Amino acid sequence: DAAAALAGPAGLPGLTKRPKLSSTPPLSALGRLAEAAVAEKRAISPSIKEPSVIPIEVVPTVLLDEIEAAEAEGNDDRIEGVLCGAVKQLKMNRAKPDTTLYLSLMYLAKIKPNIFATEGVIEALCSLLRRDASINFKAKGNSLVSVLACNLLMAAYEEDENWPEIFVKVYIEDSLGERIWVDSPHCKTFVDNIQTAFNTKMPPKTMLLHGEVGRSGGDLSAGSSPHPSMTEEEDSQSELLIAEEKMSPEQAGQLMPRYEDLAESVEEYVLDMLRDQLNRRQPMDNVSRNLLRLLTATCGYKEVRQMAVQRLEMWLQNPKLTKPAQDLLMSVCMNCNTHSSEDMEVISNLIKIRLKPKVLLNHYMLCVRELLNAHRDNLGTTIKFVIFNELSNARNPNNMQILYTVLQHSSEQAPKYLAMVFQDLLTTKDDYLRASRALLREIIKQTKHEINFQAFCLGLMQERKEALYAEMEFKERFVIHITDLLAVSMMLGITAQVKEAGIAWDKGEKKNLEVLRSFQNQIAAIQRDAVWWLHTVVPSISKLAPKDYVHCLHKVLFTEQPETYYKWDNWPPESDRNFFLRLCSEVPILEDTLMRILVIGLSRDLPLGPADAMELADHLVKRAAAVQADDVEVLRVERIQLIDAVLNLCTYHHPENIQLPPGYQPPNLAISTLYWKAWPLLLVVAAFNPENIGLAAWEEYPSLKMLMEMVMTNNYSYPQCTLTDEETRTEMINRELQISQREKQEILAFEGHLAAASTKQTITESSSLLLSQLTSLDPQGPPRRPPPHVLEQVKSLNQSLRLGHLLCRSRHPDFLLNIIQRQASSQSMPWLADLVQSSEGSLDVLPVQCLCEFLLHDAADESTSGEEEEEGESKDQRAKKRQRQQKQRQLLGRLQDLLLGPKADEQTTCEVLDYFLRRLSSSQVASRVLAMKGLSLVLSEGGMRDGEEKDHPMEEDSGDSELLQGYQWLLRDLPRLPLFDSVRATTALALQQAIHMETDPQTISAYLVYLSQHAPVExxxxxxxxxxxxxxxxxxxxxxxxxxxxxxxxxxxxxxxxxxxxxxxxxxxxxxxxxxxxxxxxxxxxxxxxxxxxxxxxxxxxxxxxxxxxxxxxxxxxxxxxxxxxxxxxxxxxxxxxxxxxxxxxxxxxxxxxxxxxxxxxxxxxxxxxxxxxxxxQDLEPQQLLLFVQSFGIPVSSMSKLLQYLDQAVSHDPQTLEQNIMDKS
Structure with missing residues (x-):
């Protein structure tokens, strides 16, 4: 317990008994003698001075009194002598030092640390740290004295920034020798401070691989000394006391550079010692483990790293040295942090190390990661050396594993550097394309597709400013080869999982979809980057021949001939070829890709003409649209400017060398074929982006709006069927005739001016070349009549891409609702029935208003086609009718669910009722009758659905509802709606308007009864x-x-x-x-x-x-x-x-x-x-009385009263009465 209590506060390691080292064989007698001789020689070596002060020995019990007395006298020499005497006594009794003595010294170190900081005392203490040759080998030597010396020195020099060089010398001596105190946890602070001289970043303890039983305890951060092994016996109790005294937390923290002033001489000394050790004539496997440990601690010096790396492969393969060699490898990698020529040489040598055992390989990969962390430029250098080694004759079999590690470690940056190496390969005089393709495939295969393909491709496309690139001989070849590598990279992204998902998708199965989607998005992103590269970077590298430029553009977009993708090395193999090319081409297109293709087409400096750009954009848009699915955005466009960019491609520019007459303003003209290619292309984009492109088209581009209405109504006539008013239709046809006439005259006049300036030919309608090729360019003007082949094309596009469905599905903006509301009161909409019919059970996507309109449409159909036709119907017609009825039931069910179901909400309830209620005040009788029929269909079922018993509780207003039997929907069912309160106000408003239009007295009666009961008057x-x-x-x-x-x-x-x-x-x-x-x-x-x-x-x-x-x-x-x-x-x-x-x-x-x-x-x-x-x-004038007497329909009693008043008037004012009776004529 005492031990534990002492160990606690100072954070000391626990007292586990350390086993003897099994890996170090015991020295033979001869070996010991040899080592003793070495130690002896070292002891008298001139580099470490022997103590120069004459020691004064005193009895340990009076040591403190002696020091105090000498201090009182101011006799510093005496203090120094007494302390040296104490050290001498310790030296004499190393095995069993006097307790009073070392406790007294510790006490002094705590209260008067500076008395130890004299040259004599330092020399004396350092002599305790050296191996004593005279000591008996059998007695392993108690480390207590060394530990005491370390901690006394630490106390003396704690505050000092400049430490004496002698500390480094004794450190190196112990490091190479017994490591009595260098590895002692109780000397850690002192050792750590000495090690600041070497500026070495030490591997954390967790990374150190010494085979000894690890000591549990304090976490040693990067910067702590390695404790590879401890050969001394179990520490004695007293040692704990020292550590307890000296290693208190605040002092343990005193770690700072101590050798900044002596850096050069220390480095020189260390390097000399190491060279001396390494250059001795001795068999390689005779190198001591301790030398490797010392090298590990001094890897902060680049020369040490160079010395070590050349011998590492051999040491790693020596079973006696494996573990310290692994530590050394780690230290070399961690300290390779200057990216100087020396360090690049170190990396080059590291890459060449060949290791077979799995344990070593795994450790080696850990070291590679540390190498990458050590300096940011190490990444590029490592990749470059690995690739060059891979292409050399002396290939290292571990290259691919190193690359795998590198790619995992730096997933964003590594692909970029890898790409740079490929760029370097392709700049060489020799054609490296075939080798590059093979190498890339091998890398991808061996690294298990663990590469960020987008980052790699972007790396291939980055602009390089180095001289090598500016002076490159084959610039055109370089661009074409990079393009080829981009295509290969995209196909290499097809992993086994992607392939499997693609095959499943072809069969109509949805397996592993997220893998396929992520691949498709990856290709789309690479294609966006590739088009950016061809637009901005390639022109600055070289002016490619137009055919090569267009080839490159088509190649990255997978619109080039198939053989161009595999002609170099027959990859992909024949079995996968078409499938791979299809997988890479059936992908979304990103807005930026599309916009850049249009911009390239508009640019005069780039070799893609407007017609080719339009053709390519059209192909890509339709290709992407064909891939549509609910879980992927195939054609997302945010910028409205796309519309103008597409239309600008159609513009006709007359030859610049022709001078037009002054003051003549040529008309805005478009090339007809491109103009009529632009609108369908924009129609597809609008269908996929209704909320921005679609909205802009609907509001600002009438021609596009017309095509949108055509695909929504599935009616391709001109004027479109949504124009219901006959006058408007006639006006539109007449306007088209006028515009065509004006257009013809403008083109002939324009062509006349062009001819006058060139061929001097007179232009007539028959001789004109431009009439058949040009069209007025007024995209925001009235919609023009599309040529028949364009309408055909729009129709087939709608069938294959479901454009109408996409536009009908949009709720914000709601195009469908707009059409329905425009047409509603005027005409039936057969196309709407088709739309509902074709919405394969997905009634939820259609707006409520559309369902209501369909219901009305059906109701109208039923009322016109009476029962009498039944017999004449064919089987087919009957089946169709049954199908319609079933659809109607389904529809009615859906609407009633929206009103009465558990999910009924305010908005839909209002929308459904509002749709019918608005029609109640229509000026057409038929429309009003239909609206009432619709309401009664939608509402009445609800009354029945909840069971008949509902009729009885409503006693109070059953009187009126019984009278107006045909209006139960209004007087009984409507007020029972779950959300009646939210529609009360709108219903009352609609009926208040309807009573002014309605002509049927019964209907008005029902409305008035309802208003008296339910109109909100709060x-x-x-x-x-x-x-x-x-x-x-x-x-x-x-x-x-x-x-x-x-x-x-x-x-x-x-x-x-x-x-x-x-x-x-x-x-x-x-x-x-x-x-x-x-x-x-x-x-x-x-x-x-x-x-x-x-x-x-x-x-x-x-x-x-x-x-x-x-x-x-x-x-x-x-x-x-x-x-x-x-x-x-x-x-x-x-x-x-x-x-x-x-x-x-x-x-x-x-x-x-x-x-x-x-x-x-x-x-x-x-x-x-x-x-x-x-x-x-009362108070009637005589003329009023006369007037009323002459009126019809007055009851007898009232007439009697009138005549009575007249009598009174005669007697009261006969004059006035007489004037009013007289016939004026």
């Missing part, structure tokens, strides 16, 4: 709109009103409608009379027809005059039978008994307003309600 604005809309119906649509409320017969239906209307207005007037005076009920813009009302009871309200008139008209109809509460409420408000009527003022001018005009008074007089008749007859 907000003042909504309530005002509802009241005004209903009022307009009552006041302005008198025919409908007289139909609804015929006096000839009573019907429960009209009674229900009257109740509904009265409830709407009674609620409204109550609310309006509650609103405070001055509260803004209407905005000023609406106030022209507003009146401010004041009742005698003091209440006020502001409302539209039509609303007032409507309420009065309703009152003239008399009370309903079903419930007259609201009727009497309104009657009491407007015509209170025995009280004057409310007064009205115009809101905008504040003048008094006429509340009851004559036409309204006449209706009141005609009514059966006495209170209304009396109100109408």
């Amino acid at each position: 907000e003042q604005g909504q309530h005002n709109d509802l009241a005004l809309d209903v009022a307009r119906l009552i006041v302005e649509r008198s025919t409908i009103m007289s139909h609804l409320f015929s006096k000839l017969s009573y019907s429960a239906e009209s009674d229900a409608v009257l109740v509904a209307l009265l409830s709407i207005f009674s609620r409204y007037i109550k609310r309006m009379r509650q609103s405070k005076e001055g509260e803004e009920v209407y905005s000023w813009s609406e106030s022209q027809d507003q009146v401010f009302l004041r009742w005698t009871s003091g209440e006020t309200a502001t409302m539209h005059i039509l609303v007032v008139h409507a309420m009065v008209i309703l009152l003239t109809l008399g009370p309903p039978q079903a419930g007259d509460g609201d009727f009497y409420t309104l009657l009491d408000i407007w015509f209170p008994e025995k009280k004057p009527l409310p007064t009205a003022f115009l809101v905008d001018t504040s003048e008094e307003a006429l509340l009851l005009p004559d036409w309204l008074k006449l209706r009141m007089i005609r009514s059966e309600v006495p209170r209304l008749v009396d109100a109408a007859l």
